[in-house]
Amino acid sequence: MSHEHVSNTKRIWLVFGILSVVTTVEVILGIMKPQALHMTNMLGMNLLNWIFIILTIFKAYYIVWAFMHMEGETPALRRAVVWTVIFLILYLAFILLTEGHYVFGVFRDATIKWNF
Amino acid sequence: MGSTVTTANTVGKTWGGGNEPLGASYGKLMMWFFIVSDALTFSGFLVAYGFSRFKFIETWPLADEVFTHFPFMHGVPAPMYYVALMTFILIFSSVTMVLAVDAGHQMKQSKVAFYMFLTIIGGLIFVGSQAWEWKNFIHGEYGAIETKGGSVLQFVDASGKHIAIEEFADTSVPKEREQLLRGKGKWFMEESSLPTYSVEQVQAGFKNHPDLLIRTETIFDEATSKTAKGVHPTLNDFTFKSKHKTILTRAESEKRLADAKLVIEGANLQRNEYGSKLFADFFFFITGFHGFHVFSGVIINIIIFINVLLGTYEKRRTYEMVEKVGLYWHFVDLVWVFVFTFFYLV
Numbered sequence: 001m002s003h004e005h006v007s008n009t010k011r012i013w014l015v016f017g018i019l020s021v022v023t024t025v026e027v028i029l030g031i032m033k034p035q036a037l038h039m040t041n042m043l044g045m046n047l048l049n050w051i052f053i054i055l056t057i058f059k060a061y062y063i064v065w066a067f068m069h070m071e072g073e074t075p076a077l078r079r080a081v082v083w084t085v086i087f088l089i090l091y092l093a094f095i096l097l098t099e100g101h102y103v104f105g106v107f108r109d110a111t112i113k114w115n116f
Numbered sequence: 117m118g119s120t121v122t123t124a125n126t127v128g129k130t131w132g133g134g135n136e137p138l139g140a141s142y143g144k145l146m147m148w149f150f151i152v153s154d155a156l157t158f159s160g161f162l163v164a165y166g167f168s169r170f171k172f173i174e175t176w177p178l179a180d181e182v183f184t185h186f187p188f189m190h191g192v193p194a195p196m197y198y199v200a201l202m203t204f205i206l207i208f209s210s211v212t213m214v215l216a217v218d219a220g221h222q223m224k225q226s227k228v229a230f231y232m233f234l235t236i237i238g239g240l241i242f243v244g245s246q247a248w249e250w251k252n253f254i255h256g257e258y259g260a261i262e263t264k265g266g267s268v269l270q271f272v273d274a275s276g277k278h279i280a281i282e283e284f285a286d287t288s289v290p291k292e293r294e295q296l297l298r299g300k301g302k303w304f305m306e307e308s309s310l311p312t313y314s315v316e317q318v319q320a321g322f323k324n325h326p327d328l329l330i331r332t333e334t335i336f337d338e339a340t341s342k343t344a345k346g347v348h349p350t351l352n353d354f355t356f357k358s359k360h361k362t363i364l365t366r367a368e369s370e371k372r373l374a375d376a377k378l379v380i381e382g383a384n385l386q387r388n389e390y391g392s393k394l395f396a397d398f399f400f401f402i403t404g405f406h407g408f409h410v411f412s413g414v415i416i417n418i419i420i421f422i423n424v425l426l427g428t429y430e431k432r433r434t435y436e437m438v439e440k441v442g443l444y445w446h447f448v449d450l451v452w453v454f455v456f457t458f459f460y461l462v
Contacts (some may be wrong), residue, residue: 009218016211020204027200030180030461033358049462056457060450067214067446069439077138077145081152089159096163100170107171115175115267115333 015066022055044101147440151447154409158451161405162458165398174340175267175333177391178359179460181278185252199460202245203452206410209238210449217442220435225424228438232421235445239414246407253399256382259311260389261318263375267333268391272363274327276351281379284328285313286320311379322373330369333391336362346371399459406455409448416441 029037029048037048065071070078107114138145169176179195186194216231259281261269271279291314298306322328329348334340336352337359346368352360364372380389388396420441429435 009215012211012214012218016207019207023200023203023207026457026461027196030196033180035358038358039354052457052461056453059453063210063446063450063453067210067449068443069217074139077140077148080138081148085152085155085159088156089163092159092163093166096167097170100167101173103171104173108174113265115265 011066015062018062019059022059026052026055141436143436143440144443147443151443154447155451158402158405158454161398161402162454165402165458168392168394168398172392172394174335174337175392176335177333177388177395178335178361181361182253182390182395183249183460184257185249187248196460198245198249199456202242202249203456205238205245206242206449206452209235209242210446212238213442213445217435217439220429220438223430223433223435225427225430228429228435229421229424232417232424232438236414236417236421239410239417239445243407243410243414246403246410250400250403253396254382254384256380256389258389259313259379259381261315261373261376262378262380262387263372264377265375268380268389269372269376270331270361270389271322272329272331272351274329276329276360276363278331279328281313281318281321281381284321284325285317286324287313287317289314289317289320291317311381313379315376315379318379319373319376322370326366328369329366330364330372331361332364332372334362336360402455403459406448406451409451413441413445413448416444 029051033048037051038046040047042050064082070081136142140148181195183199184193184195186192186198212231212234216228216235219227219231257280258270258278260271263269271281271284273279291310293310294300295310296305296307298304329351334344336344336347337354340362341347341352341354344362346364348363348365351363378387380387382389383396383399385393385397385400387393390396420437423429423437424435429437
């Protein structure tokens with residue numbers, strides 16, 4: 001265990017600063033919704049949503065690494081947790097979102113209307 | 117105590133217990149196991165939300181039109197601000213938690229207790245805020261009409277501003293019936309409360325106000341604008357205005373309103389005045405499940421807080437329990453970061 005018992009209060013406040021700034025940026029973008037980002041699509045989703053998701057993962061990284069002290073754990077534990085979760089979530093998200101998009105197409109192009 | 121604290125005088129006895137695989141104690145490793153499985157549970161919920169949203173991508177409610185309340189600012193639409201505040205509260209309580217863990221490493225009992233206390237307060241404020249958010253969502257603000265085909269119609273004025281049903285409903289038209297209460301029933305019969313206004317009152321009120329228009333669930337964009345019928349010529353624009361729902365012409369509005377079946381006020385598990393019912397279902401389920409986690413986190417924090425005060429961890433010479441409950445608390449914060457993104461931002 002590499003838990004050297006020194007106070008790292010400074011780093012904690014630094015991470016808090018980073019998380020606050022990122023959240024503030026998210027909120028500002030969420031309120032303004034810049035037209036250029038919101039209406040430009042890339043890989044099936046608009047740029048603004050991509051920015052939100054990337055910023056969220058950025059925040060998640062800091063929460064797990066600094067607050068949950070993942071950076072101090074052994075590489076084996078780190079990989080066992082992070083890779084497992086990331087792989088399974090990407091897999092699940094890919095399958096279900098693709099299926100959802102397909103069902104949307106079925107509803108849209110069907111001769112029977114479901115909602116009118 | 118042996119099960120929660122492992123002391124390292126067992127070198128060479130790999131199978132004899134007291135061994136720490138992956139350099140983490142038994143309790144911490146089990147907490148990581150729990151966190152991984154819980155993370156997958158939450159991702160299952162969020163991905164299911166994504167599935168339903170993709171399925172109804174053209175009619176999904178816009179979060180900006182749903183969550184617009186801020187305390188003491190009644191009637192002023194303030195999307196995002198309240199949930200941003202909640203996010204800050206939770207992040208800050210995460211910071212105090214990690215400060216408590218840090219103080220625990222230095223064996224400073226009173227400092228640990230102080231930071232644990234702040235964390236508990238932060239958690240309680242968050243749960244309270246969530247309850248207020250639920251109250252607003254359940255109560256609703258404008259009211260809407262559900263048609264026979266199941267789609268939701270909202271009302272706007274000539275400038276496209278959302279108008280509440282109570283502002284125009286014609287109450288001189290008699291309601292079709294009274295609510296059946298237990299006391300009036302022949303046998304043990306009753307029904308849930310009826311909406312304040314009946315469909316006939318709304319239709320009559322709409323007729324009396326010729327400037328009113330109907331807004332459908334469909335998001336107005338390049339794809340939907342091609343197929344939509346009776347689109348208002350000036351109020352819809354996807355090249356300049358931000359994302360919005362389609363507003364119909366007066367003639368088309370009257371035609372759609374003739375199909376009205378129900379008046380909806382607020383949201384519950386069956387109806388949702390803001391649009392898709394699934395939106396309300398997922399909102400209640402996911403934020404409710406998260407709120408339940410925060411609530412249990414607060415309870416666990418209180419137990420650990422009491423133990424800190426009693427000096428249990430001073431006697432053990434280790435504050436590892438604070439670290440473990442800290443892991444759980446940060447995980448709850450982590451989940452909220454994703455819920456925040458997928459319910460309010462994206």
